[in-house]
Amino acid sequence: MAKYVMWGSYCENAIEKRTPYRQAHLDGLAAQKEQGILITLGPTKDxxxxxxxxxxxxxxxxxxxxxxxxxxKNGIWTEYEVKEWIQVF
Known part of the structure; x- marks a missing residue:
């Protein structure tokens, strides 16, 4: 299987706005991780x-x-880009 990288943007005040959706988001990521699809995902410090x-x-x-x-689905991520990634190291 190929590897892909994703970059995306958060809405303004994402930390506050994400609250009602956070657990469902984390549960979905955990399921993807268990299936071996998601390698890693997270925000920049800011x-x-x-x-x-x-x-x-x-x-x-x-x-x-x-x-x-x-x-x-709820506008916390406002845009994203996906590219196939060639892992060299």
Whole structure:
């Protein structure tokens, strides 16, 4: 399977706005991690950018996961980009 990186942006005041969706978001990420799809995901320290690494069958599969996430559905993540990644080291 190929690896993909995702960069995205958070809305303003994301820490406050994410509260009602946080547990569902974390539960979904945990399930993806258990399935071996999600390698890592998290925000930058200033909470403006999200970065993730996925191992999946296709870019479309990664996009489905992102767009199914409560943070995307509820405007906490405001935009994202996915690129196939070639891991050298």
């Amino acid at each position: 909470n403006t950018i999200v970065f993730g690494i996925y191992e999946a069958e296709s870019e479309d599969a990664v996009r489905e996961l992102i767009e199914g996430d409560p943070y995307w």
